[in-house]
Amino acid sequence: MTAPAAAAAMVGRPTRGDGGRAAIDVSGLAPGGFGHRGLMWWGTLGIVFIEGTAFALTIAAYFYLRTRNAQWPPDAVAPPALFWGTLNVAIQLASGIPNHLAKKAAEHVDLRRVRLWLVVQLVFGVAFNAVRAVEFLNLNVLWNTDAYGSVVWLLLSLHTTHILTDFLDTAVLAALMFFGPIEEKRFVDVEENAVYWYFVVAAWVPIYGVIYWAPRLI
Amino acid sequence: MLEDPTGLERTWADAPGALGWLRSVDHKAIGRRYLATASVMFLFAGALAATMRLQLSRPENPFIGPDLYDQIFATHGTTMMFLFAVPVMQGFGIYFVPLMVGARAIAFPRLVAFSYWMYLGGCIFLYLSLFLNTGPDVGWFSYPPLSEQLFSPTKRPDVWAQMITWTEVASLAVAVSIITTAFKMRAPGMALNRVPIFVWAQVVTSFMVIFAMPAVMMASTALILDRLVSTHFFDVDRGGDALLFQHLFWFFGHPEVYIIFIPGTGIVSTIVSTFSRRAMVGYLPVVLSLVSTAFIGFGLWVHHMFATGVPQLGASFFTAASIMIAIPTGAQFFCWIATMWSGRVELKSPMLWLLGFFWVFLIGGLTGVMLASVPLNVQLHDTFFVVAHFHYVLIGGAVFPLVAAIYYWYPKLVGRMMSERLAAWAFGLFFVGFNVTFFPMHLLGLHGMPRRVYTYLPQTGWGPLNLLASSGALLMAAGVLTLMADAVRARRVGALAGDDPWNAGTLEWATASPPPNSNFIEPPTVGSLDPLWEDPPDQPVVVGLRSDARDVLVTHVLDTEPDHRTVFPDPSIWPLATAIATSAMFAGSIFTSWAVVYGSIPMFIAMVGWFWPKSPDEGGTQPWPIEHRTLPLPNEAPQGAMP
């Protein structure tokens, strides 16, 4: 068929179903889906890319400034105290366990377990945010001391924003699972939240390496 | 099986009245708002440009002084790059990507609504500041050390830096929504090799936004931290380095040029194909060029910094990369020529503007190749040659295709046709005016006239060429006014357009003009790249979506097998509330860093309001208690028998 004729035919097609028209019926499809089937998963992935880029650029800025300074950390500044940062690696990695269990519970639409593991996650969240506050106090440098201090504070603050917002998100979600109108779709939200939690925790490992080990090893 | 369009249309409608307007999450309404706001920004920045040209029209002109001139050129550049060029392209994406893939909505509609309010917040903030004599005054990229507290003790660079945050939040949100729409909401049958090139261009651009915009946010955040809480990122005395800003900025800034330009090429391909009355020649090479342009674009950031003395080997590498980018661009040019050559070209108004694009962009590309060579770059650095070059690229690469897009899609947006005769006038005035304005700037640059000067001495002999350039700007303004007048006129009295006035091949023309609330009363399926041209008349439609809720079809990323349905949110005031709370925090943070703490409380409240489900069955899934899981896991086969 020539293009214009086909075009004319298409334009003329009925805009109301006329019954006789070929159709695919999607009414039997499920009203949602877990994981990468769903739109939320892709949205989360986009956010992970954006924030991952921000982390990577800040780490790059750290090493760039490193090359501009003969001494790193500069004179009379001790590297950050290892204990608290390392403790936080342990706590955050351990929080992967309730996270995983919450995710699994969500995939089984098991409300009781979802509630349980979300609460456990929140306990972990309180712990690593509290330890984070202590970390700031043990950096041995202030943001306005020098460029080293600035970039270390920026890195740590950037990650703190994430653990803090992820904690709040999870708190709201947990509140929803206890008090809100619950439907099956909410379990997909729990699953997505777990994916993001993994990202935030995973991001801490390289950032920890940079903040705590780069000044010692490099 | 019969759909009832009235019920369906009511489900997808916005409530009437001002509140309904503020709550809208319809991608068509938001896309229109983006386009309208960006056009206003173009007019504002254009008025600033006209003021600059008036000032430069003769030597030692007493019209405006250096302080105001600085604010004007910086605000002009900032507006054009951040508040016009990117948002206007995203506005077309928001409106047309869902229509072109045959979807009923854009993914994450409330996020898109939020992004618009953020964008509007950034616009208002910038122009309010300029009006209060606090407009940015250190250029559109605000390099430190000039932008540091020591040299700029005003609030002007803070305004610049925060404006960046506003607009980048907006464009990142849009990027995520567009990618998700294009990946997961395409009509059944629209496999990857049937995705319209415009959609590809929007997807590639969105990926560039995702990887580039964080860099400028980091740069502007570090700058504002230096200024407000005394960090030392760019302070050489305390171990910082001003070049760090430049690296971060151009890691964004060069891709930015392609972020502006790639949607433009998508528009060109769309229009060339329609008016050559044939499918695009070289669909695959064009798509691959788009993708490779994106990759090379990231390798190019250093070429803006040749004058800073980067190491020799690095300089050679980046020269090579700068020249390499000509390859994919060239490939697209050849595909367009081949399409027109082998088709039957109809010289309608959109095509006219494309011819302008071909010419202008070619010159911009040629001077770009000149600037990519390190010795010339060092010589011409910061002269009007550079101003001429980037206006050829930006106006050629973005504004000409954009106006072509306005003529092309106006009938879809409004339902009426613009005048072909006035289009020819607008084009003639703008095209001649453009070249008269910017071509002499090449010569001025070669004669040594620096950019960003508010005046010059008569002895320089630059007067006549400047006067010529300024008179060209008048012609351009006349062209823009003609275009606007026609747009206003055609809204009321233009000829009715019908569904497909250009006999085009892509899906946005398969529905009414303007489209119904639900986009497609019967969502389409497709069997080819240009379904309106090539699909048989009995190509199946999609039935079985709910009409009492905003039910949309989600398909598989690669083969677009129908996968599941999902119910989209109803209109909501929370995106606006969240944007207001966020804006208040951003604006406050310029004055006290505590605003970040206080401001996050209303933000948190607004976000909870946003996410808290409104009615138990909003999601269209079963309310509690649930006996067993019904939604499929990622690795399960889709539920529901397909024919």
Ligand code: HEM
């Ligand atoms: C509509 C007609 C336009 C005119 C008459 C115009 C005119 C000018 C002039 C005269 C300058 C140089 C000021 C100086 O260095 O002293 C300038 C700078 C600039 N223009 Fe335009 N322009 C126009 C459109 C655009 C567009 C569409 C864009 C981008 C999409 C743009 C982006 C810029 C940028 C980024 C600068 C540099 C600002 C800076 O130095 O920081 N302009 N424009």
